[in-house]
Amino acid sequence: MSVITKVPETKLWNQICEEIESITKVGDGQQLPLEIDYDAAKYTPVFFGPLHKRVLIDGNEDDDFDPSISHPACVGYAFVDRPPELPSPEPPAPPNRQECSPREYLEYYVFPWLLPALEELLRHAKAEKCFDRKRTKFDAVDFLTEYLYKKNPQHQNREEISLADIPFVQEWWTKQFVSYLQLFLVIDQNYL
Secondary structure, X not given: OOOOOOOOOOOHHHHHHHHHHHHHEXXXXXXXXOOXXXXXXXXXXXXXOOOEEEOOOOOOOOOOOOOOOOOHHHOOEEEOOOOOOOOOOOOOOOOOOOOOOHHHHHHXXXXXXXXXXXXXXXXXXXXXXXXXXXXOOOOHXXXXXXXXXXXXXXXXXXOOXXXXXXXXXXXXXXXXXXXXXXXXXXXXXXXX
């Protein structure tokens, strides 16, 4: 009969110690001193980026060092301030609406208004739990129509207007009201 035993997991720290011991052991069990090339100027967290340079000093570098002001790794180095950030270049002028390509027209005149509207649509749809059900009372086209009508930069004071008060929506609903009514009667209230 076989016996199942649990083998203890070796810890990472123990593995590292065993590797170092195997490297430094000599035949009689004596340890060699472990020498690591360590340069404080390369590995210290004081230095970051190209904002420091080694400075040659006549005499002893430690004479002028004050530990209350600076880190010991900074002895013999000069530091410069971060250069000021250059202002970003001005964006190019938008292309002429009549002469630009369809791609440029979409990038400059449609997407800057449509993409935030789609983001808001997704937030609103999530709040209405549209991703959890097959059918909901939320209509994405109506939401986009109302949102884009309210946020049109060419017209002010539209924040209080509802979907039913938009002129072209009223016109559309008078033409299509019968089909909306038929659709509403077909959809069972259990699906909403």
